[in-house]
């Protein structure tokens with residue numbers, strides 16, 4: 001479904017135009033977002049946090065204003081990653097979050113005591129949203145525009161909640177960037193084997209798989225690049 005302010009050319013086969021009343025979609029979407037809890041972490045939309053008096057978020061709370069970026073914690077893939085992340089002991093570890101969107105997973109890594117967290121995204125809107133959320137949560141996360149290549153050398157753990165195609169395309173780079181653990185999601189269950197094969201070919205060890213509905217996440221050990 002896509003919205004246009006006027007009819008433009010022909011619609012694709014099977015498509016049709018509908019006239020919708022002028023509504024504030026963003027406000028309606030925001031009003032519908034509830035806080036969520038995933039394991040030890042609670043994700044609270046910033047406007048609800050502000051309504052509740054604001055102040056510094058607690059050590060287990062992530063306050064988020066996604067803006068135009070992806071990552072409120074309401075998508076199964078984000079939740080799968082938040083769960084997989086909590087199965088690693090991040091104390092003293094470095095983390096790279098590829099495709100950070102709102103910054104949710106990078107901020108979660110910092111809350112889980114990772115010592116160095118870098119977050120990258122190719123989309124400037126996501127970079128802006130992630131930087132705002134990093135500030136609001138008062139965590140040490142460095143946000144950079146770009147992809148795996150803009151990180152400085154390998155990190156202990158790499159997160160990448162992208163799409164099946166992107167994960168497969170970037171498999172070598174993602175595995176090369178991860179010293180110990182790689183967590184990927186955005187994988188459609190129908191293409192799970194394909195993604196698993198690509199990661200194995202790129203050098204990962206056995207992967208744990210978790211699914212929610214039609215989505216899967218893989219958490220794999222990586223061979224140390226020295």
Ligand code: SAH
Pocket residue numbers: 069070071072073075077078081098099100101102103104105120121122123126146147148161162166
């Ligand atoms: N990490 C968040 C957001 C995931 S959405 C969460 O788990 O909820 C995927 C994000 O990846 C988008 O913000 C998109 O801009 C970004 N992205 C897509 N392809 C990318 C690539 N090749 N390198 C880096 N970021 C990418």
